[in-house]
Amino acid sequence: MKFTRRTILRGAMAAGALSALPRLSFAATSLEMGTARIDTLSDGNLVLPLGFVTDNPDAKPILERYGITGDAVEPPCNVTLYRDGTNTVLFDVGSGNDFMPTAGKLTEAMDALGVAPEDVTHVVFTHGHPDHLWGVLDDFDEPFFHNAQHMMGKTEFDYWIDPATLDSIDDGRKTFAAGALRRLETLQDQIATFGDGEEILPGIMAQMTPGHTPGHMSYQVKNGNAQAFIIGDAIVNHYLAFAAPGMAAGSDQDPDLGAKTRTALLDQLASEKMPIVGFHLPEGGLGHVERDGDAYRYVPEV
Template sequence: MATRRNFLTGGAAFMAAGLATGLSPLARAWAGAALDLGGGASVQTLHDGNLVLPGSFVYGDSPEEQAKAIIARYGLNPNQLEPDCNVTLYRDGTNTVIFDVGSGPDFMSTAGKLPEALDQLGLAAEDVTHVIFTHGHPDHLWGLLDDFDEPFFANAQHMMGQAEFDYWTDENTLSTIGQARQTFAAGAKRRLDMIADRMSFFRDGEEIVPGVAARATFGHTPGHMSYEIRKGSESVMVLGDCIANHHLAFEQPGWHSGSDQDGDLGAKTRVALLDQLAQEQMRFIGFHLPHPGFGRAERKDGAYRFVAEA
């Protein structure tokens, strides 16, 4: 479980890592790394804690024994996984942008630590100008409201892909999503209905904030979006959950993931995206990749491997 004490005691080790990867050690005591994009722009990650999930939620209908063996090779318990939750913060000198808002207090006790991370950074929620969602699952959305059911980021413009918003606010979603995710649907609809009047929408390919373009990466959810941040010659892609772990998703990207709502489309998206990321050697941030979530993809034995950059 991530706590304020963990942020503080972990800082010295992070600072010692230096600048070898091009990621500065700024604010590593409270969260993750900072990538300087130049021109006063930077991308950082904030730790929202971690989830605790049964292994079956990750490997789904993939070959179980093979999946467990791959996961075990990474030193993880294939029966229970505890993926990190990395919220992305982008600042360009004018805009302060949060990608996803974490779990809030109502999902898992091990998550919902974003307010602590902001506090360690000295950043007030009121300073955030834009909140941009990758998708509507609880660990990305349920931190939307405060204890009074008001937007936690009160001054921010809230933004979500049109298809994703339409899906979670549709009355039929609750009855069609499947029993295991009905709580997800009910929680998303309640929260999104409460801020519908301050939400703005966009579609694939649109530049939604200067230097930030939306990229459709459907499959994990029906309208899942990733975001390409470009400043000069530097770029980084905020993946959300379209590449949701550093083991199966890279070694067997064509397998179904149990966390994807559409297994076929999720796999197709993952394969195409990994091919692009490996070919272009573009940095990316994965919400559930090992904290702080920065890395690159490399081809390996006909598949891929995750190369952490902090």
């Protein structure tokens, strides 16, 4: 499917979401990790055409099993907050006010936990898509988390900061590229980059999980004997991505690489049995992966 801004908005209209009331569940789930804590914060939800999941007709029985029968989906957006007593880390920052009216609710979620923007010491990005990056600037185009060190994988940063990406990316994502370029140019003197396998902060290890974007990063977080895996959009939904991980996903910029990454990551997570936090997974995004025959299933921690 070829995506355009009109296509996205048509999917939103199909779900009636542009006129819907905002969702009010801001702080969704939490996980105690030794002396540290993870909270997931709702940035609201997206409204997308079904093609962002798949155009493959073989997916229909799986989608129907999960009650997905219309032309649009409404994935939640879960920003991860990690606090270890020294560092207060946000993994991604949501959409801000410029992407969709159903998203951009992170400020309310932080208020619900009593966390102010100036309390954040580090902002760590999984990738440069709007629902993960665009909330980084305020209404005056100043860094919203003005005391924080901002961090992004070098491959991902180099891709979005390159003006040539605007010419090479597909038409439906040109707005994504322009928005990322503007924000990263503003942050350029405040952002640190890193590579695959680096420990970017104490107990936080980066793992390259490309395909959704060229340099998408996930993060393994450890504190004492406790650990969790922050997957961003490497696994982008709780139904098709688990039941048919090898099937191409419409939201991946490189669908073949995305499917390869997703399959390997699910095998790793099912074997290691560690909690995961997914940006677009339900019930706040905190759960774990179980094997289900030749496929997998997502089990929320509720």
